[in-house]
Amino acid sequence: MEGFHSKAKALMYDTSGEPEKVLKLQELDVGQPQEGQLLLRFLRAPINPSDINTIQGKYPIKHQLPSIPGHEGVAEVVALGNKVSGFSVGDRVVPIHPGQGTWRTGGVFNAKHFWRVPRDLPLEAAATLCINPTTALAMLERFVSLSPGDVVVQNGATSAVGQAVIQLAKAKGLQTVNIIRDRPNWAETEDWLKKLGADVVTTEEKLLESLRGTHVTYGGMSMQPVNIPTSLLIFKDLNFRGFWLSGRFARTQPDAQKELLAKVVQHIQEGHLQTRTTDVPLERFQEALALTSTAYRDRKVLLSME
Numbered sequence: 001m002e003g004f005h006s007k008a009k010a011l012m013y014d015t016s017g018e019p020e021k022v023l024k025l026q027e028l029d030v031g032q033p034q035e036g037q038l039l040l041r042f043l044r045a046p047i048n049p050s051d052i053n054t055i056q057g058k059y060p061i062k063h064q065l066p067s068i069p070g071h072e073g074v075a076e077v078v079a080l081g082n083k084v085s086g087f088s089v090g091d092r093v094v095p096i097h098p099g100q101g102t103w104r105t106g107g108v109f110n111a112k113h114f115w116r117v118p119r120d121l122p123l124e125a126a127a128t129l130c131i132n133p134t135t136a137l138a139m140l141e142r143f144v145s146l147s148p149g150d151v152v153v154q155n156g157a158t159s160a161v162g163q164a165v166i167q168l169a170k171a172k173g174l175q176t177v178n179i180i181r182d183r184p185n186w187a188e189t190e191d192w193l194k195k196l197g198a199d200v201v202t203t204e205e206k207l208l209e210s211l212r213g214t215h216v217t218y219g220g221m222s223m224q225p226v227n228i229p230t231s232l233l234i235f236k237d238l239n240f241r242g243f244w245l246s247g248r249f250a251r252t253q254p255d256a257q258k259e260l261l262a263k264v265v266q267h268i269q270e271g272h273l274q275t276r277t278t279d280v281p282l283e284r285f286q287e288a289l290a291l292t293s294t295a296y297r298d299r300k301v302l303l304s305m306e
Contacts, residue, residue, distance in 0.1 A: 010104035016057030032080035045073030068101030136164035148173030170197030
């Protein structure tokens with residue numbers, strides 16, 4: 001870590017746009033932590049859809065430019081400022097407040113915006129802890145009262161949230177019906193999802209006629225409106241809800257957010273959750289961005305700072 005206390009590398013953008021066009025790797029001065037602050041060395045940080053949308057200027061959370069992207073990641077505590085409690089040098093921490101700018105090798109941050117995780121938690125699990133598996137657990141626990149044997153239907157089942165839903169549902173004794181797009185490697189994908197714990201893997205066309213229940217939307221990659229047929233609302237008695245973990249939920253229920261994180265950590269430690277990732281060095285960020293656009297991708301891309 002020689003030189004880390006004075007310099008760090010970071011991906012930055014000074015205008016909104018497509019990440020591959022506006023991001024630049026720059027060197028930054030890093031000061032010492034002041035009262036209530038932590039000096040952190042980042043280890044891994046994922047590239048999430050919310051990160052891409054933030055850089056594009058399409059995400060509800062806006063930043064003053066120039067800005068460093070990255071809502072999620074895992075870091076090591078290097079030094080503590082005065083009046084910081086609950087942390088020690090060497091601890092591993094994750095951000096519980098969005099927009100910290102995790103696509104960097106290090107920096108000084110408000111200690112209140114981070115949460116300590118066990119050091120033995122795998123790096124890939126810690127780096128991807130705060131958004132996807134926590135969203136999955138919230139959807140299984142906070143919208144409808146589910147009991148062992150109940151059935152959960154989800155689309156986007158190969159996404160990071162989808163994979164977490166399958167595994168957490170299995171741990172809870174729930175059954176899952178998982179909707180994915182038709183694809184050339186269907187048999188391989190179906191086999192992999194069933195090994196995670198999926199009960200049924202199907203397409204939207206095959207399932208739509210029998211759909212009934214509560215529909216919770218946590219994201220939309222197309223950025224297009226959700227069109228709901230009137231017949232579904234009337235004759236199928238469907239309920240439609242929205243959920244934004246990093247937004248109003250985290251702001252209005254911080255204790256509930258930490259409770260969910262603690263539960264997810266426990267599930268990981270008990271072997272209920274596995275994370276498929278691909279590590280790419282921070283300096284090769286263009287390659288990492290290209291990987292996130294790969295069709296039928298089933299691995300989360302992580303920027304590696306080591």
